[in-house]
Amino acid sequence: MNLFNVYKDHIVAALEALVGAGTLPAGLDFSRVTAEPPRDASHGDIATNAAMVLSKPAGLKPRDLADALVARLATVPGVTEASVAGPGFINLRLDEGVWRGVLREVLRQGVRFGDSTMGSGHKVNVEYVSANPTGPMHVGHGRGAVVGDALALLLTKAGYEVCKEYYINDAGAQVDKLADALYARYLVACGRETQAQFDAKLAAKEIEYGGDYLVPPAEKLAARDGAKWADVAEDEWRPALRAFGIDEMMALIREDLAVLGVHHDVFTSEKGLVDAGTVQSVLDDLKARGLIYEGVLEPPKGKLPDDWEPRPQTLFKATDFGDEVDRALMKSDGSFTYFASDIAYHRDKYLRGYRTLIDVWGADHGGYVKRVAAAVKAVSAGEATLDVKLCQLVKLMDNGEPVKMSKRAGTFITLREVVDELNERSGGKGKDLVRFIILTRKNDAPLEFDYSKVLEQSKDNPVFYVQYAHARARSVLRHAAADMFDDATVTAEALAGAPVERLVDPDEMALIRTLAGWPRLLESAAEAHEPHRVAYYLNDVAAGFHGLWNKGKDHTELRFLLPEDRELSLARLALVQGVATVIASGLAVFGVDPVEEMR
Template sequence: MNLFAEFHSRISCAIDELSESGELPKGIDASRISVEPPREAVHGDLATNAAMVLAKQLSMKPRDLAEKLALVLRSDEEIAKVEVAGPGFINMRLEPTAWLNVLAEVLNRGDTFGQSEIGNGRKVNIEYVSANPTGPLHIGHARGTVFGDALASLLEKVGYDVCREYYINDAGAQVDALARSAFLRYREAQGEDIGIIPKGLYPGEYMIPVGRALAERFGKKWLKAAEDEWLSPIREFAIDAMMDLIRDDLTTLDVNHDVFTSERALVEGGMVDNVLAELKERKLIYTGILEPPKGKEPDDWEPRPQTLFRATSFKDDVDRPLKKSDGSWTYFASDIAYHRDKFSRGYADLIDVWGADHGGYVKRMVAATDAVTEQGARLDVKICQIVRLLENGQPVRMSKRAGNFITLRDLVEEVGAGVVRFIMLTRKNDAPLDFDLAVVREQSRENPVFYVQYAHARCHSVMRIASEVLPEIQTETEELAKANLSLLTNDAEIEVIKTIAAWPRMLEAAAEAHEPHRLAFY
């Protein structure tokens, strides 16, 4: 039970009661009323702006309306005191029975306490991780992975129908570089001395097993073949190998996606051509020359005629190129088709979780989504700022191409999946985060995970000691649910219950704001 939602309902009932008695008109829209904790605890347990919100539509003074509402609310058996404050705020202090009723629900519902249906089964697609299939995941991927997965679970908890999706970027130049790297390791597995891996390829040792697997699969078939013969099959083989590696990495962090969508499949299936042809028919694509940008030049600006998307028609700053100078589609073109694909699968609520280096890409993607769904979909892009991996305060450097990075798997094996997930949520996603390996190994207050675990251990210690001192007391949850809760009258006890009672409201607020870090802060 969300106590705040419950009293929102009771305030609405008070308005209806005043309407039925003729003191207020009927048909009042109370949707904008809020019920929240007051800023200062001395003012009570709950506060509402009902009178402030409704006064204008009722042509009344807020304080006069507040007095009418307060009179009705004072008859509620679970409200000990109602006061009108300032220009028309209503503060309420609850009877202890209201809090004890919440505790009874906690004991009866267990892990499902806080679960709600505010999502009403609405479909939401969350695309997260989506790392290029060119190597194992590293700590730089961990934050978006945890953020996306926690947000998905949070939305499910409050009644949304969530699809966890991974977009495989398998159509760009980086996967050709992957294929060439795999081919070198394939030659190496056949006994050749390949020397130093050329610049621009992937030298990491994780490519060695791929080369061996290629040798086992194809033997010497490709050794003397031209690149145009082996590039495609080896690219496909290497991508599959990398995606298997990435899936295994995600499993160590308890992350499982429902859907994996291939960029190459969208391109080769004609989705990009079809969607852009539709935009062209709607006169949202044209050929033109962009004005030179002021300040720093964006990566996609060229002083030549280009195929452009009218992004400025959808609140972007400039129109955006869709084709490269070699005539191939840009990543943006594929992304437009991909977001249309998600919408066509029935998802009107889209959430993309991106890294900090994609911040400049947000406006164009929101604009494109508005265009291809004719504003039928809502896209919320969540940017996860960088994670600085430290050891005793000193940076640990990573580079996927150099192959000397700390993998996500290494990190999880070092400190545990739960620790990684919790630490990644100890800052809001748009703030940089320091992950100090030395700190998370400490058993001190400096380590937030240890502090939470310590509190959990203390709770169990209390229950254990209670069983020893009072052996006749049953401490199982189902037995505690039958206990006489009215004995809990101490102010400290009630304060603990109040904190527990805030859980459902916090869950709903975090879900609606797409801010799973609130879980760690709670």
């Protein structure tokens, strides 16, 4: 239940009543009317811009419209005060019983509290990770994986129908280099070459992918086929090892992602689109619409590359759809560019019924956004929208020192190594620690991931601070069941009937207001495609709860459990249970398990 939406409906109803009374003209657009917390909490509980956005089309002064609207809003159930501020801003103050009613709703709904119908089942495709299938996931891939996965969970909770998708980039030169590296490892595995010979090739840069992760696939291939591929021509072994290598790497990638709790619904192959003729079909369609032509591009701005030369190319009229230049679709060897395949892939998503497309990419792909956005406009006739979330790299540290590269990957720290290291240090909480810390920063902000800080038990560590609030709440409930009541009395269902009207302390009411803001926060985060907002909110909940705990240490009458006042204790236990419930609901959006106790 989004309380702010409830009162927005009351505001719109009051406006419609003013239309019926002739105070306002018919046909006004109420879509820009908002109901939200005022910037200054001392002004009230809900602020609305209704008079400010409607006065001009209504032909009235904002203050005059505000006065008329306030007279109606003052009679709305739960409103104790309606006032006008400045030129026409309207503030509402609610009866504290309204807020306490939301606390009861939290306890009735459990972790479903915050679930929204805002999305109305609208289909959204979230594509994330989509790394080249040439090796294990690195920590940078992990950031995109977590952001994409949390965004999908957030949108699902907000009522959207979400597809989590991985685009396999398996049609380019990188997978040929993978086949070459795998073949070199295979020759060693089947005894045709020595490790020293392999090392010499690697030193001479004849092999790009030199990590140890290719040893098991090479040994698997040698065990299955013996020396079969060592005695055939390159044009025979290359496609076979290419296909085998892609399958093995995708299996490795799936395993790495599973360690992080990430599972995709759909895997789409770029090579599959090319082989099926889908890419050519899209280009034929665009050409028939006059959006493809033969031309010569201007030289790149800035320093001219040594290999650049003006030549006729097959170009897409990307500038017709907001891009800065038209874009090439064919390479000099006659094969498709990556962009041509991307056009086909995004049209494929559109044809599968997705009108909202979200792509999560690494920051190094920032220059690619405009051309793909132009392509989406072209292939969907403007019906689909594309939102690209760019993820900055992760700087991996330990006690302030950079973490060295790994032998397994050769050139980078793998995602698996990060999770395994944290599992060892935290007793198996690696997945949750990685996911939570990544989501404490906006995707395009720099992120320094320090093992020691992630494990630090202090207020400065947001993972600990939020999880400790949940564990502390659960501890209070366990003690209440053991020392004052029983298990049945302190369930959420039972506490929904507690005498919450006994909660009158200003900090208690402030915390209830914070809990009541969860549905609104969730909807705004989903609308903005920004899951990191949830982390900020959970920190606010934790701060409010820890603050109450500390007050109880200094003032015994404010403690959660008062043996001499069982009724007030039940009311405060209802608030404690509410805190645990909302934190658990928020952590579920992150794919993180709430802890029952801290050790």
